Amino acid sequence: MSVSGGSDEKECPQCGRFLRTTEFHKNQRRSDGLAYYCKQCAAERSEQSRRNRGIRPARKPPGPVPDGSKWCPDCGSVKTLAEFARAKARADGYHTYCLVCHSARGRETRDRLYGGSREYHLRRRYGIDGAVVAELLAEQGGVCAICGANDPQHVDHGHRTGWVRGILCFNCNGGLGQFRDDPVLLANAITYLKGTTWRRALIHPGVYRISSPARGRLPSRSS
Template sequence: MDVPEGSKWCPDCGSVKSLAEFARTKARAGGYHSYCLICHNARGKETKDRLYGGSREYHLRRRYGIDGAVVAELLAEQGGVCAICGADDPQHVDHDHRTGWVRGILCFNCNGGLGQFRDDPDLLAAAITYLKGTTWRRALIHPGVYRISSPARGRLPSRSS
């Protein structure tokens, strides 16, 4: 088969495609995978489905060393809600980045929040102190009369607050 310059033949789909349609790799002398991106991705999906029962199972085993049954068990222990905020149907596995141990199942926001604070209890405590010290509060002055105040700042909240 005559393959023009800048192209490659894919043995799965049997067609000649431009090199841009093949994934790059340092593992092969030519610098490109044997199969085009579409066939390469289809082969990967088929393998995950065949060996692990799906992409989620594959990632759970690869990243955390657990399977869907362990996730279901953890979720049942938590009452089917996020371990932090109690939101329904959490989907994210939380783990300690130093030890790799799975801690629980969290909602997207709680999992992301812990990640943003780098799992550091001191940073989280500082954030709590900050919120308690600067959050605007309604203080009851007289029955039915409230004053909006902040213990740390004397500015009024913006109109958009």
């Protein structure tokens, strides 16, 4: 440490000034426990580095921000804290950008990196891309793998293994989820329906017999 007038001072090699040690950031990796440059010079060097890398200077609010509010650097508006998402990692407990701008930035990033929200969702949740979905759908003949409905949009996967099983319509995909992917529950549901549904049996060409369910009760006259 270069000293002038006392051991609580240090020389900054950038500006050549002897400053109190409180004017230097802490750096435990250095022998004196202090940063190489003073706080002001370190900030200037950091800003110059950002400009050299094409990063625009950080924007600052044009005036004081009232208590309970925050300034969004994207839209340039002062908004209430309720219009910012929570962020524990930040000193003030809120994200830098308001909810509207934060969402817009997320959409822009997904479009730029993945080509859209659906492609991002497919890769992040299922580990596949749109090409794999198109291939699976083609193998199914372009219809839901269960009911045969046209243009299914939902990727079905095993919740235990994560393995993608096929492409289903909204109703079939939701139905499997409601039955917790349990074949026993689905078999019980089939048995239940067979025992409680009126059935039409063909007796002769054009002649049908309606058979009553094995269990259940007729609705009352008042229902």
